[in-house]
Amino acid sequence: MNDFLRYDQPDPRGHFGQFGGIYVAETLMPALDELRLEYEKAINDADFMAEFRYELKHYVGRPSPIYHAKRWSEQIGGAQIYLKREDLNHTGAHKVNNTIGQALLARRMGKKRVIAETGAGQHGVASATVAARYGLECVVYMGAEDVARQSPNVFRMKLLGAQVVAVSSGSKTLKDAMNEAMRDWVTNVDSTYYIIGTCAGPHPYPMLVRDFQCVIGEECKTQMIDLIGRQPDAVVACVGGGSNAIGIFHPYIEVPGVRLIGVEAGGDGLDTGRHAAPLTANAKPGVLHGNRTYLMQDADGQIIETHSISAGLDYPGVGPEHSYLKDIERAEYVAATDGEALEAFHDLCRYEGIIPALESSHALAHAKKLAATLPSDQVILVNLSGRGDKDIPTIARMEGIQL
Amino acid sequence: MSRIQKVFSQLAAQQRQALIPFITAGDPRPGLTVELMHALVAGGADIVELGVPFSDPMADGPVIQRASERALAHKVTLRQVLAMVAEFRQRDADTPVVLMGYANPVEAMGYEAFASAAAAAGVDGVLTVDLPPEEAEECTGVLRAHGLDQIFLLAPTTPESRLKSAARLAGGYVYYVSLKGVTGAANLDIDSVASKLATLRQHLSLPIGVGFGIRDAESARRVARVADAVVIGSRLVQEVEAGEEGLAARLTAFLAEVRAAMDSADA
Structure with a gap:
């Protein structure tokens, strides 16, 4: 196990060995660059990290x-x-740890609108929650099949002021919700921050999540x-x-x-x-x-x-x-x-x-x-x-x- | 000289611009695709972009998403798409064919197996939407070794600093995405396209095609004034979606109208 005592992943372009990287359409490449640079600044900014920790303690518990x-x-x-x-x-759920961090990043980057994909609805609820908390507009994409099987969370998101969009393409589940969120982002990339809910997506998301x-x-x-x-x-x-x-x-x-x-x-x-x-x-x-x-x-x-x-x-x-x-x-x-x-x-x-x-x-x-x-x-x-x-x-x- | 280069140099000599239509392979059914490709050429296509269907077309609007779904309902595979190109080549040795799709089907086949099969089928270029220059080095090298061009997208958001890496790997032509959005969107702003293209030309010697949001003869004519090529996709796929009856003739007629408008553009 000594081999693993030093671990420093990913590389500067988001590769974990042969995995990770940035495989997106050109329109999004500059936005991901911007996010990566802003994230590097944020985590080296004592005020940002202090606010993140404060929120985790007093808002998340x-x-x-x-x-x-x-x-x-x-x-x-x-x-x-x-x-x-x-x-x-x-x-x-654990999802809120990430959505707070990313909402603080969105605010820091001057984005007034956030979007998210959700499967069970936990990440959607966590995104809608922080959007309400920080005064951001929020749109959540959710597969039509998941909207049907997770109705309490759909209502929860609506109570929190988010718009929930049912996605009817493909298999109508999480992966299709993510496709649709990507389409929204590519269209509204100037005004919108995409809060990805898991440690996937293009670099820097897997790292920052x-x-x-x-x-x-x-x-x-x-x-x-x-x-x-x-x-x-x-x-x-x-x-x-x-x-x-x-x-x-x-x-x-x-x-x-x-x-x-x-x-x-x-x-x-x-x-x-x-x-x-x-x-x-x-x-x-x-x-x-x-x-x-x-x-x-x-x-x-x-x-x-x-x-x-x-x-x-x-x-x-x-x-x-x-x-x-x-x-x-x-x-x-x-x-x-x-x-x-x-x-x-x-x-x-x-x-x-x-x-x-x-x-x-x-x-x-x-x-x-x-x-x-x-x-x-x-x-x-x-x-x-x-x-x-x-x-x-x-x-x-x-x-x-x-x- | 490659087929793509030949097309652009001939058109340039005539001060005309290339017309590049897009349809999805296997839509509405695999047996029809080759006939539709010929119909596009009959209408004035200089290059044919053939979409490779994918289960998760993240950069496409609803029209091309549905085209992918229709093709996949017939279980169209990448190898079958290559077979369609080979069949097209039996009757058309000159019109370049560019495959447009997503990275994973190519990854699954393997770069080397794909490139050699594509070259053998008579493919000229490959545009992989989700393979930006940063991740494309290996793929581009393999494609080049087989005489294939890798076509890259550039976008309104692309800063000058990124053009160098695209210029280094790009072959054939570059595809400028006219707007922030997915295919089939309808908010083309010709003035901003013109000013961006001026910047691109300072860094790129390749011809520049413009696509996304070109829906009719008039918008094609306006784009042809500022670009080297006009790409039309969703509008044609809508025609496919409208039904098989007279489809080939409708595609030919639509493109002929676009072609005429482009050729009337003041030089």
């Missing part, structure tokens, strides 16, 4: 606690599971010492685009002896082809949404439709840094099926009194499997990236219950 899921761990009968409680953040999310892992490094006097043996997080995972992984990359495990959406099972697990299923690298990364595609390079019970993981690609961490073998990637995620969802409700998001339930599902194979003095830290209130209609529907 950070630091989020780490909680020892003792009853559940005992029930599993193996390693101890600890939960990083991002679900307790304002807006109920990661940097804003790293507060998660940084807090963990201090909190674990306070709690158990050492760092965990494994850190587990779900991976769609992978922003909550990169936020908790990155500060641990140079720490020896800590396994980093990303859990993708296994859908109906990897062998069925109905999943959203490009890393676990050994998909080929490709180019989509501005970066090169492992991508679910057919032999002709067309992007294939993905499936997951969780709208937030229902995406054919993955942030380029995860592709790189897989290649250098610093992180491991596995998948949990819809069924396994549901089981973990119910476990956490019943044993710990916490309703987790379906996305985070994938991480919990793998932690449960892993814990059962380890002795009780081992510690697994799970990023509980969001709360599950938004998923209650989905769960009820799946279980045939009329609400």
Whole structure:
């Protein structure tokens, strides 16, 4: 593991090894240059960083606690599971860490209008929230299929003053929402800041989203010492685009002896082809949404439709840094099926009194499997990236219950 | 001299501008594409841009998005598009063909396999919307080795500082995107196009085509006054979308009208 003790990615043009980069139409290239330069200035500006930290503390409620899921761990009968409680953040997920950072950047750049794409609606809600907080106009693009299955979040965004645009092209899910947001941006590039919600997209987005999310892992490094006097043996997080995972992984990359495990959406099972697990299923690298990364595609390079019970993981690609961490073998990637995620969802409700998001339930599902194979003095830290209130209609529907 | 160079030098000698129509390969069905390409040439096309359908056409407006969807409903692949070009070449040895699309189908095939197959099929140039000069070095090198030009987009937002890297890699002609937006938008501002083109010409020796937002003979005539080539896409794809009946003849007639207007532009 000594090989990984020095880690300095991406390169100046946004490459994580062969991944990342800037693959967009010419019209957007200057805007990305401008964003990169402004971001470099901002993170070296003590006032900007002080305001970011102030907002995280007083508006989001950070630091989020780490909680020892003792009853559940005992029930599993193996390693101890600890939960990083991002679900307790304002807006109920880790997404807000990033949207605050980017809204502050938008304001600094004089942009009065922000746009965002959203799958489950968590990033849309987090974007609408900060737009209200900083007085920015906000338009959120959301696949028509997701608008239907995530109606509480659609209403939430509207309450916060955002305009929600249902996208009916392609598969009508997250990737199509991102296409439409890109089209808006290319048309309104002078007035508009695009708040990308995950650690994907063209450089500098994968880097800056990661940097804003790293507060998660940084807090963990201090909190674990306070709690158990050492760092965990494994850190587990779900991976769609992978922003909550990169936020908790990155500060641990140079720490020896800590396994980093990303859990993708296994859908109906990897062998069925109905999943959203490009890393676990050994998909080929490709180019989509501005970066090169492992991508679910057919032999002709067309992007294939993905499936997951969780709208937030229902995406054919993955942030380029995860592709790189897989290649250098610093992180491991596995998948949990819809069924396994549901089981973990119910476990956490019943044993710990916490309703987790379906996305985070994938991480919990793998932690449960892993814990059962380890002795009780081992510690697994799970990023509980969001709360599950938004998923209650989905769960009820799946279980045939009329609400 | 490449087919593209020959076209531009002949037109320049006549003080005329190139007419470059775009249709999507496989739209409305694969069996029709070659006939439609010939129909474009019959209407006065100097170069044909053939769209390679992609599942996620991020830079395109609704009209060309739907064209991609129609083609993909027939499972049109990049190799099939190359076969269409090869068939077109059997009856037309002179009109350059430029493939326009997105990076991933080319990535999936592999640069070398794609370039050699494209050259063998009779393709002349390749425009990959989401492969800017910064990421294009390797691809351009492979294409060049097979005698293919990489065509780059330039935009209203492109600063002078970026023109050097484009100029170094670009071949054939450059494609100036007339507006900030997606294909098929309708807010073409001819004065700002003219002033931007003056700047571009200080850095580029290649001919400059202008596209996005050119919808009729009149807008084509105005663009032809300031550019070396006029690119028309969405308007033609709308014609395809309107139905198969008399389609080839309609495309020919529309382009002939545009051609006549361009040739009447004061020199």
